[in-house]
Amino acid sequence: MKHIAFLLLFCLFLLSCRRDFSAPVPNADWDLFFSAATRPLTSLAFQKMDGVYAVEEGAGAFGELAPAKWSYTVTGQDTTFHLSFFFGVDAAYMICEGKRLDSTILLNGYWRRLVGTQTGKVQLTIPKDSGAAFLLRPELTPGNDIYITGVYGNGNATPDFPLRFRFTRPIIRASMFEILAHRGGGRTADLLPASENSVEMLRLASRFGATGVEIDVQLTKDEVPVLFHDATLNERVVQKSGLLGPVKDYTFDQLSTLVRLTNGERIPTLRQALETIVYQTPLDFVWLDTKYNGNMQVLRDLQAEYLQKAAAINRRIEIVIGIPDKEVMANFKKLPDYQSIPSIVEYSETEAEAINARIWAPQWTLGLQDAAVDRQQAQGRRVFTWTMDIQKNISQYINEGKFNGILSNYPSLIAYTYYARQ
Amino acid sequence: MNCIHSGKSYVLKTKASQTGLILLFLWFVLAAQAKAQDVPVQGQKRIFFPHPMDRSWQHSIGFIATTMNQDITEEAHFRLPAIDWHVLRKLGGKFYLDGRVNVQVLQNLVSLGPRWATQVSDRISMSLGNDVAYWFGRINIAGIRTRGHGLQNYPNISVGYRFNKQILLTLRAESIMNLNVRTYAGETEVESTYKLFSGSAYSVFLEQPFAGNKSMTLGFRAMYTNYLWQTWTLFENYDRNLFFPQIIVGLIL
Amino acid sequence: MRGNKYFFILLFSLLAGSHSYGQEEEFSSQPTKRAQYAWVVYGGGGPGYYVSNSGAPQYLSRKISNLSHVASFRLMWHPDHLLKVGVETGHLTFYTYSFRDSVDREGVVKLKAIPVLVVWNMAVTKRLNLFAGSGVYFLRTNLDYRGTTTSKKTSIGWMAAASYIYPLSTTVGLGSEVKWMNASETSNGILSLQLQLVWKFLNW
Numbered sequence: 001m002k003h004i005a006f007l008l009l010f011c012l013f014l015l016s017c018r019r020d021f022s023a024p025v026p027n028a029d030w031d032l033f034f035s036a037a038t039r040p041l042t043s044l045a046f047q048k049m050d051g052v053y054a055v056e057e058g059a060g061a062f063g064e065l066a067p068a069k070w071s072y073t074v075t076g077q078d079t080t081f082h083l084s085f086f087f088g089v090d091a092a093y094m095i096c097e098g099k100r101l102d103s104t105i106l107l108n109g110y111w112r113r114l115v116g117t118q119t120g121k122v123q124l125t126i127p128k129d130s131g132a133a134f135l136l137r138p139e140l141t142p143g144n145d146i147y148i149t150g151v152y153g154n155g156n157a158t159p160d161f162p163l164r165f166r167f168t169r170p171i172i173r174a175s176m177f178e179i180l181a182h183r184g185g186g187r188t189a190d191l192l193p194a195s196e197n198s199v200e201m202l203r204l205a206s207r208f209g210a211t212g213v214e215i216d217v218q219l220t221k222d223e224v225p226v227l228f229h230d231a232t233l234n235e236r237v238v239q240k241s242g243l244l245g246p247v248k249d250y251t252f253d254q255l256s257t258l259v260r261l262t263n264g265e266r267i268p269t270l271r272q273a274l275e276t277i278v279y280q281t282p283l284d285f286v287w288l289d290t291k292y293n294g295n296m297q298v299l300r301d302l303q304a305e306y307l308q309k310a311a312a313i314n315r316r317i318e319i320v321i322g323i324p325d326k327e328v329m330a331n332f333k334k335l336p337d338y339q340s341i342p343s344i345v346e347y348s349e350t351e352a353e354a355i356n357a358r359i360w361a362p363q364w365t366l367g368l369q370d371a372a373v374d375r376q377q378a379q380g381r382r383v384f385t386w387t388m389d390i391q392k393n394i395s396q397y398i399n400e401g402k403f404n405g406i407l408s409n410y411p412s413l414i415a416y417t418y419y420a421r422q
Numbered sequence: 423m424n425c426i427h428s429g430k431s432y433v434l435k436t437k438a439s440q441t442g443l444i445l446l447f448l449w450f451v452l453a454a455q456a457k458a459q460d461v462p463v464q465g466q467k468r469i470f471f472p473h474p475m476d477r478s479w480q481h482s483i484g485f486i487a488t489t490m491n492q493d494i495t496e497e498a499h500f501r502l503p504a505i506d507w508h509v510l511r512k513l514g515g516k517f518y519l520d521g522r523v524n525v526q527v528l529q530n531l532v533s534l535g536p537r538w539a540t541q542v543s544d545r546i547s548m549s550l551g552n553d554v555a556y557w558f559g560r561i562n563i564a565g566i567r568t569r570g571h572g573l574q575n576y577p578n579i580s581v582g583y584r585f586n587k588q589i590l591l592t593l594r595a596e597s598i599m600n601l602n603v604r605t606y607a608g609e610t611e612v613e614s615t616y617k618l619f620s621g622s623a624y625s626v627f628l629e630q631p632f633a634g635n636k637s638m639t640l641g642f643r644a645m646y647t648n649y650l651w652q653t654w655t656l657f658e659n660y661d662r663n664l665f666f667p668q669i670i671v672g673l674i675l
Numbered sequence: 676m677r678g679n680k681y682f683f684i685l686l687f688s689l690l691a692g693s694h695s696y697g698q699e700e701e702f703s704s705q706p707t708k709r710a711q712y713a714w715v716v717y718g719g720g721g722p723g724y725y726v727s728n729s730g731a732p733q734y735l736s737r738k739i740s741n742l743s744h745v746a747s748f749r750l751m752w753h754p755d756h757l758l759k760v761g762v763e764t765g766h767l768t769f770y771t772y773s774f775r776d777s778v779d780r781e782g783v784v785k786l787k788a789i790p791v792l793v794v795w796n797m798a799v800t801k802r803l804n805l806f807a808g809s810g811v812y813f814l815r816t817n818l819d820y821r822g823t824t825t826s827k828k829t830s831i832g833w834m835a836a837a838s839y840i841y842p843l844s845t846t847v848g849l850g851s852e853v854k855w856m857n858a859s860e861t862s863n864g865i866l867s868l869q870l871q872l873v874w875k876f877l878n879w
Contacts, residue, residue: 021662115615115659115660115661235860241784242785242786243826244786244860245827250826251821254822257776257782258774260732364607365608390612390613391613392613393610489831500831631756632754632756634754634755640758640807669809
């Protein structure tokens with residue numbers, strides 16, 4: 001019996017030892033940053049911080065280059081600015097808010113290694129004589145030496161690993177190149193602070209380096225377009241509620257009352273998503289990936305409505321309807337004047353031509369396809385590729401390919417590779 | 423990122439879904455308590471039980487069903503089981519060779535490795551071994567010809583307990599080492615991220631007579647790995663030791 | 676009541692039919708001799724308890740009903756050793772909950788399933804049997820809230836059970852079974868206690 005007891009305990013131990021993965025955003029407490037003497041930074045100061053930085057301390061952890069890009073989020077009457085650093089190691093990034101304390105700039109935020117779960121605090125400063133004086137000047141003057149120094153840590157521990165970034169050159173984004181974030185900014189499985197295809201994720205996307213987003217659209221039973229990727233409700237993406245099966249089996253009211261995404265958000269309507277993108281973020285491209293086989297007029301109406309709304313506030317934004325297969329194509333062709341509707345064909349080059357799509361988007365595993373890309377671009381059509389997450393291949397496609405945009409679960413990695421190469 | 427200390431948490435956590443698995447284990451262990459005549463291990467058919475071989479060859483045929491981790495495969499939770507052909511060849515003394523072929527047609531694995539097995543007591547035996555495995559696959563995904571192959575190494579240790587009534591229980595622990603992975607999509611080589619020490623696996627096997635002179639193996643293998651070869655087509659680059667449970671069923675011929 | 680009547684008629688028929696075997700050995704899942712094979716059916720039902728209080732949205736006023744009933748039907752092939760194999764199906768309700776939304780509208784959610792599993796069985800003693808199986812669960816959500824909805828999903832899953840079978844004759848036994856059932860698409864399982872009728876209907 002002793003043997004049996006031992007075996008039983010051994011088995012129970014093996015089975016109950018399970019890794020619980022999480023990567024919560026560390027708390028932002030930094031007494032100096034939140035002291036009464038600090039004041040907000042202007043958007044101009046953030047803009048002037050855009051650039052490619054050399055990592056002079058901390059390169060062992062983050063690599064030798066760190067492009068940094070500013071972004072904003074509008075919440076009611078408030079606008080929050082962020083400065084994000086992108087790294088070429090394990091899709092790592094840093095996201096910081098900024099303040100000024102007299103003539104010193106303080107940057108407070110966190111880092112995350114996206115392929116794993118590691119995260120931690122970041123506390124950075126730019127003293128007056130290290131570039132803050134230039135950054136705080138109220139005019140957009142040519143660049144200057146900027147040194148950002150500080151510390152980073154693990155989890156919520158007080159940071160004590162040294163960091164030092166040196167500004168080397170400004171970053172340039174070729175006007176047509178799109179860094180597209182998959183599922184509104186990233187996947188739920190990547191343990192981001194918001195769930196995939198949620199309004200909250202859309203607000204984060206530009207902080208991850210995205211200039212545009214791809215979102216998945218399905219229709220509910222009462223034909224409300226909502227953002228949802230999977231074919232059925234399941235505990236990968238929603239909290240347990242007893243509701244299983246396809247989204248189209250439920251009305252929007254039923255989903256809205258009973259279903260919450262993994263991080264507690266509601267399944268958003270497409271209207272809510274577009275409202276957020278147009279009025280609250282700097283994103284300039286929206287790829288509506290059609291994940292249903294049905295009436296596309298409702299999608300077209302919302303596309304037209306929000307293109308008009310964006311134009312009314314001088315927001316340059318593209319909203320295109322994604323066509324992933326022949327079934328959706330057949331539905332798309334039922335729309336009146338479909339050849340003038342902004343669209344993106346995700347499979348056949350000839351179909352893209354046939355419907356006068358703005359963009360042709362082949363899967364990245366088909367290769368660089370230089371000849372086909374040239375052919376499409378000669379017709380005035382842009383070419384995006386999807387869904388690239390592997391660093392070596394991203395480098396190859398950005399450095400050797402001719403694509404106008406790349407869709408990725410790791411937009412920070414695309415941003416790093418694209419900005420660092422210039 | 424090597425200077426950053428990992429924040430991974432190893433949580434002892436019993437989820438209700440795991441309770442089912444625990445009951446399954448309980449089944450194995452309690453089943454092995456069946457009271458009856460004491461039959462020596464020699465002469466009993468066995469394939470996993472770590473004991474020096476008393477015949478030249480031993481074969482078993484069965485299947486391995488793997489439940490995929492949703493973090494990687496998302497909605498595709500389950501895939502067709504692999505046919506599992508398992509062969510032992512006596513080398514002499516306490517040594518034998520352990521070979522396996524796992525066939526899913528489009529992706530397959532072959533492994534071979536030596537075992538040194540010894541009887542510790544009347545009821546307990548153990549073995550040490552090292553299996554080298556080669557996997558290869560060729561799958562057409564949405565019109566794109568993807569192919570891949572890789573080399574793995576599995577150092578392993580097994581402990582077996584012989585119960586009455588010809589019931590053999592084996593516990594095995596393995597390290598999962600990926601030596602090389604090469605994957606291609608069409609003509610493009612896709613970088614695969616893997617580590618030499620990718621994780622570990624823990625298994626329990628129950629072997630006993632089934633029908634006529636055939637014996638049956640029922641096994642459960644819990645893998646914790648950051649690279650499972652069967653997911654090579656996903657071109658995923660997670661660095662997390664995800665859980666992949668396997669059920670192993672075999673008929674010992 | 677009608678169902679009960681048929682159950683007792685069936686039980687009586689089985690007992691009467693089995694009497695013709697005379698006073699041989701009583702029913703057992705353990706083999707009595709080599710090269711003796713049999714087919715055995717198990718039919719049973721009883722209460723089930725869903726082992727979790729999660730599953731209904733926390734932000735709603737809700738009432739979860741963990742108790743339900745579970746019915747099982749199993750067909751096993753008994754070879755001449757302790758280990759046996761077979762298939763199982765049945766019907767169960769994992770859990771039900773009623774709720775009120777923020778404007779006091781009521782609703783009910785039921786999550787039901789039909790399992791189809793391959794089951795392995797080991798006779799531990801003459802009367803005690805252990806079962807374990809895996810396969811698929813055909814899940815169904817019934818929602819009654821601002822309209823009725825039924826939605827279906829297929830899930831992989833498993834079961835484990837222990838059954839004590841009291842012999843009534845050479846071919847019939849009456850058992851009680853404790854069983855755990857779990858479908859991976861819903862993260863908690865159900866524990867049931869079933870009364871079971873076992874009939875060795877073919878023997879050679």
